[in-house]
Amino acid sequence: MLLSCAPGEAYKRGMIALATHKSDKTTLVLHAQCDEDIAQAGDILRRGGLLAVPTETVYGLAADASNAEAVKAIFTAKGRPADHPLIVHIASVDALARWAVNIPPLAYELAAAFWPGPLTLLLPRAASVPDVVTAGRASIGLRMPAHPVLLRLLQETGMGVAAPSANPYKRLSPTSAAQVLAGLNGRIDAVLDGGDCQVGLESTILDMTGEELRILRSGPVTAAQIAEVAGREVQTPLQHDVAVPGNVAVHYQPRTPLFVAEREQVLAARHARGERVAVVLLGGTAGLPESASVVCMPAQKPAYAQALYRTLHELDTLALEAIWLERPPRADGWADVHDRLNRAASPL
Numbered sequence: 001m002l003l004s005c006a007p008g009e010a011y012k013r014g015m016i017a018l019a020t021h022k023s024d025k026t027t028l029v030l031h032a033q034c035d036e037d038i039a040q041a042g043d044i045l046r047r048g049g050l051l052a053v054p055t056e057t058v059y060g061l062a063a064d065a066s067n068a069e070a071v072k073a074i075f076t077a078k079g080r081p082a083d084h085p086l087i088v089h090i091a092s093v094d095a096l097a098r099w100a101v102n103i104p105p106l107a108y109e110l111a112a113a114f115w116p117g118p119l120t121l122l123l124p125r126a127a128s129v130p131d132v133v134t135a136g137r138a139s140i141g142l143r144m145p146a147h148p149v150l151l152r153l154l155q156e157t158g159m160g161v162a163a164p165s166a167n168p169y170k171r172l173s174p175t176s177a178a179q180v181l182a183g184l185n186g187r188i189d190a191v192l193d194g195g196d197c198q199v200g201l202e203s204t205i206l207d208m209t210g211e212e213l214r215i216l217r218s219g220p221v222t223a224a225q226i227a228e229v230a231g232r233e234v235q236t237p238l239q240h241d242v243a244v245p246g247n248v249a250v251h252y253q254p255r256t257p258l259f260v261a262e263r264e265q266v267l268a269a270r271h272a273r274g275e276r277v278a279v280v281l282l283g284g285t286a287g288l289p290e291s292a293s294v295v296c297m298p299a300q301k302p303a304y305a306q307a308l309y310r311t312l313h314e315l316d317t318l319a320l321e322a323i324w325l326e327r328p329p330r331a332d333g334w335a336d337v338h339d340r341l342n343r344a345a346s347p348l
C-alpha cells in the first residue's frame, strides 16, 4: 500500500517518477481497507468519473460501462485509439445476460470453472451496450474479476465497469497503485489502492463468437485448461491483430529498450556495458555483484508472472541504456509470459 488508512487524499509524496504529461485533475489515492474510501470510489463511478481499480491480473482504469461519456474519458486519459474495445467487468455470472446475447451453455461452464478469475469471454453483445465500449464491434469482452475489493465495488454499485489496463497506451500494465500514478497521475479522478496484483499478467481472452474456440490473447488460464472443460480443441492463432486491436506487435513496453536473449548473451551485455545496463536472470546472480540493476527472477511461472511487470517498471526508473532479460523456459504454461515479452522487446 502507498499510504496508511487516511481518507482519500491527493498523492503528494515524491516516491515515484511522474510522467511528464499535462496534469489537469487532482488524482485521489483511496484505500481499499477504508469503508469511506470504498464508498467514495463508488460515488466517483456513479458520477461518471475515472477510477483505477485493483484486479487480480493488473490494475484497470474503470468507468461505468453504461455511461458512454464516462467510457469515452477512458480513451482520452490513456491516449488509446477509439477502435480498441474494452472489457466489461461484472459482479456475477448472472450479469452475463445483461451484456451479452445468444450465450452458449459452454460460456456458463467456463464461467463456473474459471470465474471469478483471469478469463475474458468474447460473446455477441447486447443491443443496449454503448458502442464506445465495444468500439462498434458485434462482440463484447466480459469477465468476473477475482479481486475482493473490485467485486465489492461491483456489487455495491450494481454496475458493470469497462476497464482496460490502467496505463498510457502501449506502456506496461501497472500491478500496483504507485505504477498507476506513475503513468496517469493528474489524468484520472482516483486510484483505489488494493495492494499488489497477485497474478501480474492480463487475462486470457477467449473468442466464443465463431465455430471454433479461439484464444486471442494468451493469459493465466491456458488453452489446455479451457480445452479440458470444453471437451474440444482450442485454437491459438498467431495472427489475430484484426480481431484484437490491442494485440499490435509493439505493446506492453517499458521506456528503456528491452532485449530478450539467452543467458550467455545477457551476461555478455553486462560484461560489455557494466552498470549502464540491467540484467534480469532466472535464478542466481551468476556471480555478478548484487546491485539495483542485477535482478533474479523466480523459476516458477506464477511467481515469475507476478514479478515481471513490477521488475520492468522498477528498472525503467533507473535511466539505463537497456534492460537485458534472460529468455524464460519454453515450457507448458508460459505462453502468456512469452507473448508479453515478444511485444515488449526490441529486436536484437
Ligand code: TXA
Pocket: 055, 057, 058, 059, 060, 061, 084, 085, 086, 087, 118, 120, 122, 134, 137, 139, 140, 141, 163, 164, 165, 166, 201, 202, 203, 204, 205, 243, 244, 245, 246, 247
Ligand atoms: O486482465 C485484464 O484483461 C485487464 C484487467 C484490467 O481486467 N484488462 C486488460 O484490458 O488487459 P486491455 O483493454 O488493456 O486489453 C484488452 C484487450 C485489448 O487488446 C482489446 O482490443 C481486446 O482485449 N478486446 C476487448 N474487447 C474486445 C472485443 N469485443 N473484440 C475483440 N477484442 C477485444
Ligand code: MG
Pocket: 164, 165, 173, 246
Ligand atoms: Mg492494456
